[in-house]
Amino acid sequence: MKLGLGLYRQSLTPDNFRFAQQCGATHLVVHLVDYFGGANPQLTRGDDRRGWGTTQNQGKLWAVEELVALRKQIEGHGLVWEAIENFDPAHWHDVLLDGPKKKAQLEDLKILIRNIGKAGIPVMGYNFSIAGVWGWTKQSVGRGEAPSLVFDARDVDLDMPMPNGMAWNMTYDPNATEGNVPSVSNEELWQRLEVFLATILPVAEECGVRLAAHPDDPPVETLRGHARLVNHPDKFQTLLDLVPSPASAIEYCLGTVQEMAEGDLYANIDALSKANKVGYVHARNVRGKVPQYKEVFIDEGDIDMKRVIQILKNNNFDGVVIPDHTPEVSCSAPWHAGMAHAMGYLKALID
Secondary structure (H helix, E strand, C coil), X not given: CEEEEEECHHHCCHHHHHHHHHCCCCEEEECCCCHHHHCCXXXXXXXXXXXXXXXXXXXXXXXXXXXXXXXXXXXXXXXXXXXXXXXXXXXXXXXXXXXCCHHHHHHHHHHHHHHHHHCCCCEEEECCCCCCCCCCEEEECCHHHCEEEEEEHHHCCCCCCCECCEECCEECCCCXXXXXXXXXXXXXXXXXXXXXXXXXXXXXXXXXXXXXXXXCCCCCCEECCEECCCCCCHXXXXXXXXXXXXXXXXXXXXXXXXXXXXXXXXXXXXXXXXXXXEEEEECCEEEEECCEEEEECCCCCCCXXXXXHHHHHHCCCCCEEECXXXXXXXXXXXXXXXXXXXXXXXXXXXX
């Protein structure tokens, strides 16, 4: 089991590589999507009509040369690039929406997976969701009034329509025609996922890349008029059984699973890690479940982190655990201090 750190695109700097190493991390999980156009992602709901920003990278795929250059930079700081987290909505919006560019974008995703394999990156994390991550607010509800993320269904309209030109809580077409994205049923969403997996998994197998699926956060039944895919722990296995493949795995987000209304997190991660189906782990603690929950420091929530790490150790899990996100600490570097606290706690548990 390895300790890692997740870094957003604008955080891929020598200082942050050194920070990761100083905190005991040996591996990185990297976001290549430029959320918020370069500003530091706050992970709140964003603007309801444009989401986490605008991406217009259609056809601009991550090239092998670009990936290898970044990998060498990471390795130059004594770290290993373990995974990429999330496709750019510009690269697969019509795969999610079943739009006219679906076939072309599936071909683009094949190229991306081949490029990722050639660059020596073993895992590609993805979240097959139309609405994406939406509905959070930031409030001073953490220990010591630390700013932290909160989801409260009483404060948001879960049925708020999603405008045309949006997918996965980002805008891919700022000039889209007026109107809203038609609602998608649970059955239709699973059918779209099956097409995606049946097309991409054989390529991933050939290239030695594992596709790791993230569950839905918030794990409600529907969001912005669209069904949610994995909002119960049992649905992980449903996803894995849809198109069986050694390249299909789970990006296991502890916080998201704990937020789910039903299910046994410990039995679930025990079964999946025993079957070698956990790609990597997001270690994030929460209090509460849908329809109301809040994120808390890693050492104080409803999840027994020591029990989770013990389960992973018992099952010989050799992947990466990262601290996802965390409440901010009151100092001049709130994100860094919060992450240092989480990584120190995780490193102690792993040791």
